[in-house]
Every structure is written in structure tokens, then in C-alpha cells.
Amino acid sequence: MNIKFLILLVATIMSPSIWAIDILVTEGKAGAAKISIVPFEQSAPLTLALNIDELIRLNLNQSGEFLALDPANMMSQPRSEADIYFRNWSLLKQNFLILGDVVVNSAKPGEVRISISAFNVDTSKKMFEEFVETTTDEYSLRKAGNELSDRIYEHITGVKGIFQTKIAFVTREIVGNDTLQKIHIMDANGENVHVVYQDTAPIISITWSHDLKYIAYATVKNGNWVVLSQRLATGEHFVIADYKNATNSAPAFSPDGRYIAFQSTKDGNYEIYIKDLVTSDVRRLTRNRAIDTEPSWSPDGKKIVFTSDRGGSAQVYEADVSNGRVVRLTFDGKYNAKPSYSADGRYVVTVSLQNDVYSIAALDMETGKMRIISSTEFDESPSIAPNASNLIYATKKNGKSVLSWVSMDGKITKSMPVDAHDIREPSWSPYNN
Secondary structure: OOOOOOEEEEOOOOOOOOEOOOOEEEEOOOOOEEEEEOOOEEOOOOOOOOOHHHHHHHHHHHHOOEEEOOHHHOOOOOOOHHHOOHHHHHHOOOOEEEEEEEEEOOOOOOEEEEEEEEEEOOOOEEEEEEEEEEEOOHHHHHHHHHHHHHHHHHHHHOOOOOOOOEEEEEEEEEEOOEEEEEEEEEEOOOOOEEEEEEEOOOEEEEEEOOOOOEEEEEEEEOOEEEEEEEEOOOOEEEEEEOOOOOOEEEEEEOOOOOEEEEEEOOOOOOEEEEEEOOOOOEEEOOOOOOOEEEEEEOOOOOEEEEEEOOOOOOEEEEEEOOOOOEEEOOOOOOEEEEEEEOOOOOEEEEEEEEOOEEEEEEEEOOOOOEEEOOOOOOOEEEEEOOOOOEEEEEEEEOOEEEEEEEEOOOOOEEEOOOOOOOEEEEEEOOOOO
16 A cells, blocks of 8 residues: 555554454354364473464354364364264264364474374365464464364365454444543454444444455545544554545455445545546546445456445445446345445346345346345345455344354344444455465
8 A cells, every 4th residue: 555645643553452252153053074083292391472373263153054062072082083983973973083182393492283183084185184273372373273174174164264254343432421442353264253443423334445455435524524544453544535614435445455445425425436546647537417325346356336226215236336326226125335346257246135134145146136135134235255265243232233254145144242332334255365
């Protein structure tokens, strides 16, 4: 990101009051794979700050694609392939078995090698081996455990895992006469939640840069809605859009990180604009007297979907970035808004009002058919995982805003406890390739 942008302020990086969100699988996949991750063997006298096999077990369970066996229910805990009696694991109706060990790197004190071996119980054959080398601090161990979880998930399902990705969201808390708003970032499994910014002004529309180094969002400064980006490593803020006497909102980074789209009324009407983050040039994409807002880029960066009421009610439209040509995408329901593409471009997900219920819907771009995929009500702000397998969104439970998850086929659902923090505006990061 070009440092030519005006530095508005330097936010204090909130000292990590680290916590975690319990993610409950409320409906798993029918026929979920049963997997046993045997507690990893460790080189004595090594004591780790994090239990790696426990983290992998948590990740795979939370995916809804796996059911991980509790170690207390294992008939044995083999340390090597020679120790495995596959019949015992078949009796436990297990499909897969994971063995692992953590070995100290004698040449580099403070570093370890974490190795895993995976076995197919049905065939009694080894499937694959993987390892990572890392340091023994908790952050590095957590990263290594998430990486190994991704590798296991991809080997078995054929789909890239999402355990190394991040989710940003906003919490709101009444403090005296003010409403304190905080931006948090957490691992995809709900662990490692920490605050990166806080203010008493509203915060909406969080989006990630392609390299995970920046987030952007809309907030209020000096009575004006502005779009800011924030460098996560330092807390520095940069102005994306601060047109006076105008509403500036709904930022969206392009897939290559070169551009950012946003909505502004700087020319007197709600329109979509695109800013070049290298030259700072801004160009207007839409030209219509209706409200055009909530842009989101296609995976190839050639199209932008957005919300517009140019047809009389809020519906989803798609604009060609090169020439501004616009086509309408949604026709089902009285209201469709907050659109975004899945990473494979197959679906556009939206908040849809049908039968007087706000739900999350997926529009199949190949067939043109739309289907409701959430089973909750008052749903908003959907954000799709980078492997297009599931999405996160905000909803209401007992009058409180909470996060929920649903797979793209609607068969796997997850939620957070209703007694947790009041949470809104979730945004799933891309892969950090």
C-alpha cells in the first residue's frame, strides 16, 4: 500500500487481552469422517505452551466434516506404525488415524520438529506424512498446529483447509453514556481473539487486503463518514475516502491488492468508486440516480457486484470493471443486499428477504437459481471462507447479535453461545499466499 496516503492517526495497538470464542457445531455433516488423533509423543523433558494434538482435534471437529475421538475413549495410544492394531480402530468405527511426535532440534535450541503420519483404517495403509519446524512459543505452535490441520483436511477431503485464515469482527459495549466499538481479529477456529482498534464512533464494513497486512472499514471522524485502512502490524491509519459533506463507506480490496472499491455520495448520489492504491487516482464506476452501494470484487478482479435500488427495491447487480456495464443478478425476494462472490466464482451470497424473513441466500452463477442456506432469522453481513466451503454471518439470538456459520450446501451449521460478546460485521480473510 502506497505511503502517499495521508496518515490520519496512529492507533494504539491494543495490548492483547487474548480470549476465545466457543464455536458449537449445531449440525454436522451426515456421515462425517471419524478420525482419531493420538496424543503426540514429546521428547523429554520438553514442555510445550500449547497442546498440538488437542488443537488439531478442535479444528477438525469444528469443521463439521470430522468427528474426532476423545483420547479417553481410545483402546490404545500407539507411538509408531508398528504399534497399530487396525482391528481395534475398526471396532471403534474410526476411518482415519493420526500419529504424531514433537522432537527438539538439537542443533537449534528452542526449535522443534512436529511430524504426523496418517493412516486409513479401512485399508490398514499409511496415507501420508507431514511435518513442520517451528519455535516453542505459543504463537508459533498455534500457527504450526493450524498448518498441520490444513494439511490433514486437504489430504482427506481434497479441499484446501481454512484453519490458518483469520476472521475480523466488531463488538459493541455500553460504557457509561458511550458505546465502545472494538475491532477484533481471531483465528478461524475462534481462538486467539485480540483487539486491534477501538473507538466510540460506529465501525462497519470491515474488509481484508489480499496479503492480510491491512484491513479497511468505514467509521465516523469529525462528524463525517470516512473510509480508512489500517496496517495491522503498526496500527497506522490511512485515508481512503474522506470527501466532506458526503457519506463514504463499504470498502472492498481488489483480489490483487492494487485497488479498493467504495461507496460515496461525493458527487451528490450514492455511487461506486474505485481507487488506485498506487497512484491514488479515483474513478467512478456506476452512474445512476438510484442508490448504489456495498461493492464486492469477483475473484478475477474483472467484475464487481453491488446493491442497488435502481429497479425499485434493493437487489444485486454486477458491473464490468473495464466499461461499467451493469446487469441485474437477483430477482427472487423483495430485498437482496450485501453481496459477495465465493472464491471460486460459482456463487454470489447475499442477505435476502423472503417470506418476511432475512436469511442468507446463495445465487448459483451457472444456473441462475437462488436458495436459502441459513436457518436463522434477522441474518446480515455474510462473509465467505476463502475455500468457498462455508460462510460466517451475524444474526440475532435472544435479542443479541451473535455469529453463526453455515456450509455452502446448508448442511453444516455452527454458532457461538448467546451469553458471549455482542458481535457484528464479520469478515473472513483470504488465504495468506
